[in-house]
Amino acid sequence: xxxxxxxxxxxxxxxxxxxxxxxxxxxxxxxxxxxxxxxxxxxxxxxxxxxxxxxxxxxxxxxxxxxxxxxxxxxxxxxxxxxxxxxxxxxxxxxxxxxxxxxxxxxxxxxxxxxxxxxxxxxxxxxxxxxxxxxxxxxxxxxxxxxxxxxxxxxxxxxxxxxxxxxxxxxxxxxxxxxxxxxxxxxxxxxxxxxxxxxxxxxxxxxxxxxxxxxxxxxxxxxxxxxxxxxxxxxxxxxxxxxxxxxxxxxxxxxxxxxxxxxxxxxxxxxxxxxxxxxxxxxxxxxxxxxxxxxxxxxxxxxxxxxxxxxxxxxxxxxxxxxxxxxxxxxxxxxxxxxxx
Numbered sequence: 001x002x003x004x005x006x007x008x009x010x011x012x013x014x015x016x017x018x019x020x021x022x023x024x025x026x027x028x029x030x031x032x033x034x035x036x037x038x039x040x041x042x043x044x045x046x047x048x049x050x051x052x053x054x055x056x057x058x059x060x061x062x063x064x065x066x067x068x069x070x071x072x073x074x075x076x077x078x079x080x081x082x083x084x085x086x087x088x089x090x091x092x093x094x095x096x097x098x099x100x101x102x103x104x105x106x107x108x109x110x111x112x113x114x115x116x117x118x119x120x121x122x123x124x125x126x127x128x129x130x131x132x133x134x135x136x137x138x139x140x141x142x143x144x145x146x147x148x149x150x151x152x153x154x155x156x157x158x159x160x161x162x163x164x165x166x167x168x169x170x171x172x173x174x175x176x177x178x179x180x181x182x183x184x185x186x187x188x189x190x191x192x193x194x195x196x197x198x199x200x201x202x203x204x205x206x207x208x209x210x211x212x213x214x215x216x217x218x219x220x221x222x223x224x225x226x227x228x229x230x231x232x233x234x235x236x237x238x239x240x241x242x243x244x245x246x247x248x249x250x251x252x253x254x255x256x257x258x259x260x261x262x263x264x265x266x267x268x269x270x271x272x273x274x275x276x277x278x279x280x281x282x283x284x285x286x287x288x289x290x291x292x293x294x295x296x297x298x299x300x301x302x303x304x305x306x307x308x309x310x311x312x313x314x315x316x317x318x319x320x321x322x323x324x325x326x327x328x329x330x331x332x333x334x335x336x337x338x339x340x341x
Contacts, residue, residue: 002034003330004073006064008082009104010039013054014214014233015190016260017104020160020322021079027323036071038064038084057084065091075330076100077137081107081129093132098331101130102137102158103147106278109255110194123150134331139258140282156329160260161319162267166240169269169311173245174238176229180208183247183303186270188239188261191215191230200252201225205299212242243268248302251280252295259283266314269307273298288313 005025009017021037028035043063045055064087068076076092076099078085085101092099108119108126130136130152137158138144144155177184185207187200192215201209201221209228211221222230234242243249249265251274259279262272272289274280275298280291287309290301 001075001327001330002036002071002073003028004036004038004068004071004076005079006038006076006084006088007079008040008057008084009054009080010037010041012041014235016160016256016258017080019260020104023161023163023319024323024326027319028327031323036067036073038067038088040084043084056082059084059087064088065095074332076333077102077326077330078133080104081126086129089129089132097333098134099132100135100137100156100329100331101133103130103143104139104257106255106257113194113255127151135329137326137329140278142278142282143257146278156325158325158329159317159322160258160263161317161322162263162314164267164315164318166236167243167264167267167314168240169244169307171237171240171244171268173241174231176210176231177245180210180229181206183207184210184245185273185299186210186212186242186246186249186265187252188212188234188242188249188265189253191218191221193217194253194255196252196254197221198224199295200250201228203250203296203299205296207247210242210246212239240264240268243270246270248273248299250274250295250299253277253279262289263314263317266310267317268314269311271302271305271307271310273302285313 007021025035040055040057043057043059045057048054048056078088078099078101108122111122112119127150135154135156136152138155139160189195191213211228211230212234214233243265249270249272251259251262251272254275254277256279262283265272266288272284274291276291290298292298
C-alpha cells in the first residue's frame, strides 16, 4: 500500500507527535508499505512565533499537491493542523480525495496558555480543519468525548506504544543519579509553558528533581529553580536509563491528549504521579500511577506502588498494535491523484 503522511511535526523536533509518527512509519515500512512523509525539513521554513524550535514550512497547495501527484498514494493521512496540513487538506478537497486526520495536540488549550485568550477562540479553526476528514484518529476516550462535544463525530481510536526493546527496567542508570538525594523525581518532555512544569518543580515532596528535555521555558525555569537538574534532551538507551533509575515520574501537564512519556516510564518500572486530567485518566491504572489535584500527594502515593506492576502495565502498550489501528483507519483513494488543469 502507498501511504502519504503529511506532518508539520518531524525531526529534528523532539516531542510525542514526532515519536508517534516516526515509530509508526518505521513499522509500516517494515511491513512492506511504501510511505511518503511530507514534512517541514523538505521546505524553506520560518520559526514558530514564541517557539523557534518548531519550524513552519513555507509550502503551497500546489507544491504539496505535486508531491502527492507524483507519489500517487492509495491513502492520505494529514497528521497536523499546520501549514503543510492545511495545504494537503486544500489539495485533497479540491480534487475530491478522502483523507484522514489526527488530533494529536490540544491546540486550543496550548494557545490559550500562550496568548491569554480563552480556548473557545481557537476551537472554530479545529472544527474547520477536521470536519472534512473521513476519519479523525484520536488516542483516548477522553479526547473522543471532547471532539464529539465540538460536533466532530467521525472518530477512530489510534493508540500509542512503547519500544519494548529500549524502555525496560534494566536500562543503564545515568551517573548523575548516584549523587542525588532520594527519591529522584523525574520529568521528561518539552520544557514549555503549556506543560505546567513549574507545578512539578514547586512541589513540596523531599528529594531531587530532574528535568529531561528542552524548550523555550528552560532558561527561565532553571533560574527560578536552581536546585533542579536540567539535563537537556535525551534519546534511546540514555533516556530509558533516566526513567529506570528514577523513583517516580511526574507528569504535571493538564493539556495533553495522551502523554507518551507516561507509558515509557511505566515500561521502565517507574510509577507515575499526575493530575486527574485527559491523558492520565485514560492511561494510568491503580497499579501504575496516582492521580490527585495535589501533586505532592500524588508523588507520595506513586512512590508506594510496586515497580514490577508498573512495568507490566507499561509494556502492554505496543507500536505493533498502534500500527494496526492506523492501517485500519486509512481510507483508500479510488481514483488516481492528479493535478487540476
